[in-house]
Amino acid sequence: MTSAVPNAPQHEEPDARPITMFGPDFPFAYDDFVKSPHGIGSVPDAVHGTKVAVIGGGLSGMLAARELLRMGFQPVVYEADQIGGRMRSVPFEGHDGIVAEMGAMRFPPSSTTLFHYLDEMGLETEDFPNPLSEATSSTVVDLKGESHYARTLADLPDVYHQVADAWLKTLEELAALVPLQEAVRQRDVRRLKEVWNELVRRYDDETFYGFLARSVPFQSFRLREVFGQVGFGTGGWDTDYPNSILEILRVVATAADDHHRGIVGGSQQLPLRLWSRPVGDASYWPEGTSVRSLHAGGRPRGAVTEIRRTEPHRFTITDAEGNIDTYPAVVYTAQSWMLLNNIRADERLLPIDHWTAIERTHYMGSSKVFVLVDRPFWKDIDPGTGREVMSMTLTDRMSRGTYLLDQGEGRPGLICLSYTWADDSLKLLPLDAGKRTEIMLNSLKQIYPDVDIRSHIIATPATVTWEAEHAFMGAFKANLPGHYRYQERLYTHFMQDRLPAPYRGLFLAGDDVSWTAGWAEGAVTTALNAVWGVMHHFGGRTAPENPGPGDVFDQIAPLRLED
Template sequence: MSRLTAFGPDFPFAYDDWIAHPDGLGSIPKDAYSTRVAVIGAGAAGITAAFELMKLGLHPVVYEASRFGGRLRSQAFDGADGIVAELGGMRFPRSSTAFFHYLDMMGCETRPFPNPLSIAAGSTVVDLEGETFFARHLDDLPPLYREIASAYDAALTDQAAFPDLQAAVRARDPAAIKAIWNPLVSQWDERTFYDFIAGSEAFRGQSFRHREVFGQVGFGTGGWDSDFPNSMLEILRVNLLGLDDDQHLVVGGVDQVLRRLWKAAPPCAHWPEGTSLASLNGGTTRSRVTAIQRQTDGALQVTDQWGNVASYDAVLATCQTHLLTTAIEVDEDLLAQNLWMALDRTRYMQSAKTFVMVDRPFWHDLDPATDRPVLSMTLTDRHTRGTYLFDNGPDQPAVICLSYAWMTDALKVLPLSADKRVDLALKALAKIYPGVNIASHIRGTPICVSWEADQNFLGAFKGALPGHYRYNHRIFGHFMQDRLPDSQRGLFLAGDGVSWTPAWVEGAVQTGLNAVWGIMTQFGGHSPASNPGPGDMYADWGPVVLPS
């Protein structure tokens, strides 16, 4: 069976093949060499796009408002070498082949992520309504859980032709994918994930308890109830592309991928051997962008927070879309009004994490009364929701993500200090593990994040609501600028919120590559006939158009 990759379904283009092709992504005219392009945001979309633009012979100038890495934020614990808390992206499915292209190129090491019921987790505890179950495999849980898993599989088959659709994705057959997917777009865009569950034949034969437990526990990475209000299309993409399966963590922190790309010196058109993004940018990024304006000569003027002004023929904005109307003064005429509507209607989900470093992976200790580990990966309806355990080796400090919560559960801790968040989490876990003194193992200072409280993000990631497909289509397809009026050309958008797969780094990389193609063609370049780019294939396999 062919390997499952994030191929489509809205735009089935092989980004991984495009960036790995020996003939390269394309070329630009020599008179465009060294032309400066502003890249706003040093996250996954910005850095991978800048890396490819540099290889084409352009001069990416990178701006960053806060921390290098964006939401690939690996924060080290003080006093411990290489022990990190992954505050943003922390689990990366192997189906994210464009992202893994760069990860592997940079020599980063991965290992399986300790998701519930996975071999990497070792053991899982499910605690709902005060009832606790220990499991190593799904079969160790009561029959209710297997009934839920079977019902969800049946719902996917009955309502989304899932086996045939996934077979088409595996085969990388665009025609077969579109034949099944396009009708599903109109059928499910305006219906929620919960509607899909509750209205399915499989779940209608089950009790409310089945739907409740599915929301609290789910399968793969954990509970699904925070996504119940989302458009079902969002969930179908996650399941279809294997984004919730075979997930890995990056040893030492995922931000290494971007930091190594920043310093890497690949063969480039025009630039001398040894050129890197770091060298082209004087070793550091520029500061937060506060304005993007059209000049009278047609160029785009970018202003940073210190009043420094520079002009560019192209600007790539990879920041959260809401920042284009709240934090950056953007000429309104740079984007069509219906695109501004789409950007403003983007809905970002809240997310909070609380991490502590502990002296050792003590959870491997066995409880003499039960002969089980004293602590396990834990899914619960208590406000911790998901607790994950990260083992860095028997002689190394370990890390516990005490709580990983979304939406309402994340808002419950929004105003609280890090110490208070840890205290609440420990009290919740003490009710599940009454004999375990987790606090006695904690070392150093806890690390927490609430993405909605960060002025540079205003939320963790996009979660499309019913009826948002048309908005996403406008944003995603904006890199195709050949039919736009001159006043709306030159500003490109990228990031996972621009993609069809928000919250997954693969979407950020893919949209960054779309922008690379768009910028390359704006400067008179093109992809080779042997390796057509996303814009070359967009007319054939682009997203289905829904009537307004």
């Protein structure tokens, strides 16, 4: 998803609090919770050393495992592929420190809980070169065979200004943008829930496209078409047009589409460090203990092939190597569809309404193609135009979004030739890396006829299509209209006192159960929900000075729509 249209206004005063991913569905201050000197909870001494299975070694699983270790549990991690999940940073052989970000690659500063863990793990971030951002020297927008070069929005033709204006007016008139963002900024829970819950009631059955089409500023089909191809914030959003408008409004309300940062050295470092670095303040465990050190050979268990409920109130897990182990609790962070096909899942794991919610989960597909080049040649100046010979590019051609990633003076350059979603991703599904690269080079040749990208390529192209990945089957969840009720069931699953006793002990977390899927903050916060759930399940509690998400749940619970 790429964009040349500016983000929604944030109406900031010089001393205003920043907008963060605070809510809007469940406005709990996770960032304050994890920073508290009182910690995020403890369990009775008798529970220390208890094994808890953590299925999935992505960001959510690694964070849950680390925090469970900190409480004194023994997390046992199962991973079907590699630590990192969709934080997958693929290196190029012989070129240390240069990685292709196949999954997560840009993170909004409004993800304040995520950034807490980035800081804790000693990771640095840098501006990500989104279109027309300060980190991007120039952008080319190429639609219907016509290209426009721009350093700022002011350089683009009037139709793009009309689109930008229509989007901002639509948000203000139909989505209460100003009071919504002000409530997020001020962390005014009462006002936030009042505004957001009304939007949920009004728009649960509305598509993104339907929302635009009912807007007076977007009555022109041409404006809707350009907006879909060029988008706002992070994306050309026409691939999202069939999805629920609530998915989009969450992004806008919490500034998830703004001022993105990349992780220096690759995003996969975060889950890898959560896995391998000692937890200095852990209960029960000796100094120097890490999640990794609790695993034989320093490796996670293999892929889970079966999960069964066994007596008394236990979970028996079989892995791909044939090992069978039994646990009193499980945190499940992998893609939920895995429970429908790759894993033999006991139907007694979840109530029937939760199974229905998993079956209705809708994933967005995504593909990327990266090439390593001998140098950042795109910075060369064309003597005829006085401009860079190539720019960050948005187009309706097959490549859709092309990013130019400077790796520093005297180093090779990295190009994300193509970043596509949904139907655009499916068009590439049957093709190997070589054929994909040829298509993208041909696409870009129409825009830059005098630039020979191929002559600069120095390594085998890297590519991924997430819907073809056996352990993922999609890039991230994106609700369709009418799916709010399903999402509410999955998100609130960690509150297990509300479930019949036979369904307790397995805790869902990760991107699929997050309200803001596709953003790492959701993986982090749902992991913290699950950790609270495990703690509570074993008789633990939080400090009175730092209540957890379950302690205040009834006061801030997501809206429950009537059937």
